[in-house]
Amino acid sequence: MPEGDTVYQAAQRLHAALAGHTLTRSDLRVPKFATADLTGRTVLDVTARGKHLLTRIEGGLTLHSHLRMDGSWRIYGPDERWRGGPGHQIRAILGNTERTAVGYRLPVLELLRTTDEEKAVGHLGPDLLGPDWDPERALNNLLAAPERPLGEALLDQRNLAGIGNVFKSEVCFILGVTPWLPIGELSEETAARLPALSKKLLEANRHRSDRTTTGRDLTGQRLFVYGRAPRPCLRCGTPVRRGEQGDGSRSRPTYWCPSCQQGPTP
The missing domain is CATH 1.10.8.50 (Helicase, Ruva Protein; domain 3)
Incomplete structure (x- = not known):
């Protein structure tokens, strides 16, 4: 069950697979952002904020996702079979030449300006695993x-x-x-x-x-x-x-x- 510890781990895996690499594949399968194209942009970092995931991308953009009860991000190699669930459960695909991150059953997925991240996570209290812990x-x-x-x-x-x-x-x-x-x-x-x-x-x-x-x-x-x-x-x-x-x-x-x-x- 995704809680702060597992979301922290997910952020680490996504950061290792995507940060510093240019996206060669981008597919956001939610109506509002279905036409967004992030290919050609570099992923800067991926960080956890409580149970939220923030994927920061070149050009001042952040992909905000939340796993809630059964969402997940899976990382695959170039020739690896995707096993996270049926295709209709995929909500996001971010890929580079070495790794592909696939988001399954994500109840929250939105693309926003990095300067607007507080609109998504500003309501949260101190993060038990974050630098703002108080x-x-x-x-x-x-x-x-x-x-x-x-x-x-x-x-x-x-x-x-x-x-x-x-x-x-x-x-x-x-x-x-x-x-x-x-x-x-x-x-x-x-x-x-x-x-x-x-x-x-x-x-x-x-x-x-x-x-x-x-x-x-x-x-x-x-x-x-x-x-x-x-x-x-x-x-x-x-x-x-x-x-x-x-x-x-x-x-x-x-x-x-x-x-x-x-x-x-x-």
């Missing part, structure tokens, strides 16, 4: 609405950028509270741990292909609670539970241990 600002953002459930506050990219369903559930488990606990009810000490813990987990996984929050590298033991229901909690053996959490616009799968975590539940 733990004090992130904590102040989270605590600005004390009645809001912790899980919802962590998922709100305006507070801090990069956390998704997996890290939300894992952060709450490590802190020993449920995702439905109003964030204002956290103890001062627990609240102070939030930014550093969130950053630590994402940083530990930004170069890993198999995400882990437990420190273990065995199948079925890499995550404390996410995806484990109804299997036993790795810490206490109580069956992990699964519920839905959302702000009314969208429900998201949420996992917790009813013994290790204190607070309200569905």
Whole structure:
């Protein structure tokens, strides 16, 4: 599931394949930008901003994409077969003489002026894996609405950028509270741990292909609670539970241990 760590990895792969090379192929398969031709322009860099990808291109242009739940960018060699999905799921193709980047199932794809990037990502809070990381600002953002459930506050990219369903559930488990606990009810000490813990987990996984929050590298033991229901909690053996959490616009799968975590539940 694309979260800040996997988007960071995607940016690294795209940068390695495209940056410094002139585009020999360009195909944006969304109606608004279908006639845009980027061939002959050099890709300057590719960077992640939270869960967003910014591909900066010569001439003051930026291709902005977002993976959301199941989008992906795949890199292929000249003679390599494309295996990311059927052709009708392709939304973007950027290629040079050595590599071709293919974007599948991209729910967000737009071409904008580099000077207008803030229109796409300016609403984001401090990036957990970015140079703008500011733990004090992130904590102040989270605590600005004390009645809001912790899980919802962590998922709100305006507070801090990069956390998704997996890290939300894992952060709450490590802190020993449920995702439905109003964030204002956290103890001062627990609240102070939030930014550093969130950053630590994402940083530990930004170069890993198999995400882990437990420190273990065995199948079925890499995550404390996410995806484990109804299997036993790795810490206490109580069956992990699964519920839905959302702000009314969208429900998201949420996992917790009813013994290790204190607070309200569905």
